[in-house]
Amino acid sequence: MGVLNLTPDSFSDGGRYTTLQAALEQARRMVAEGADLLDLGGESTRPGAEPVSAEEEKCRVLPVLEALLPLGVPLSIDTRKPEVAAEALALGAHLLNDVTGLRDERMAALAARYGVPAVVMHMPVPDPATMQQHARYTDVVGEVKAFLQAQAHQALRAGVPQVVLDPGIGFGKTLEHNLELIRRLDELVALGHPVLLGASRKRFIGTLTGVEAAAERVAGTVAAHLFGVSRGARLLRVHDVKAHREALAVWEALAQEVARG
Ligand code: HH2
Helix, strand or coil: CEEEECCCCCCCCCCCCCCHHHHHHHHHHHHHCCCCCEEEECCCCCCCCCCCCHHHHHHHHHHHHHHHHHHCCCEEEECCCHHHHHHHHHHCCCEEEECCCCCCHHHHHHHHHHCCCEEEECCCCCCCCCHHHHCCCCCHHHHHHHHHHHHHHHHHHCCCCCEEEECCCCCCCCHHHHHHHHHCHHHHHCCCCCEEECCCCCHHHHHHHCCCCHHHCHHHHHHHHHHHHHCCCCEECECCHHHHHHHHHHHHHHHHHHHHC
16 A cells, blocks of 8 residues: 655655645556555644644545546545545545544444445544553553454444454554554454554654654665564555565565465
């Protein structure tokens, strides 16, 4: 899943794709590099980001979504606002990605109505501004798992055709929480739904590698994601498609050898 942030302030690529032309070029580049789907977002959810009105978010995302539909690649709408989700799905978005884990029942209802899968992501409170103050767990994997299981159950009951689970790396989590969630991703996979991992360029990668510039955290990101794949991750949310495709080509060749014995 290639990330297309149509924001002025995303933590690693804010301001790069704010014109329609720049966004389309980046989308085409990611598809050429091997992205299977694109995730379009119009609001940064990094800790402390400025909230954006639904109107502003729609202006950022909808024209790009419409222009990308003819590409034929599945498009995901990354939003926590039902107003934005409703219009994106009406235009033809193929997947709903809600970082607040479908806490607002209108989100599941929309995915059900349009018959699209939904990504259910964990964050401890549905508020990026304060989430880091809630990075306290007695058993981070157990608590994330319980949340995702409950939200997935509710979504399926509401008629969502398929859910994808996501531990929400960096969302109200410390370095240790992020590591534990990736180390034990197989426990989320065991819930029986596809699992998405989104560690791309995130702060904990910078902490571990000493790489301050987010856009340069590619090697650390790939390492985290490959480890996640070994634990059963089925989707990777990435800014750097080419690096991941190359790493996965080698990884998969080796993993097949192991499987054959
Ligand atoms: N991470 C970000 C945004 N959306 N969605 C899912 N499902 N999983 C994630 O891990 C995830 C997400 C944050 O990264 P990014 O979009 O690069 O930054 P920003 O929120 O600053 O736009």
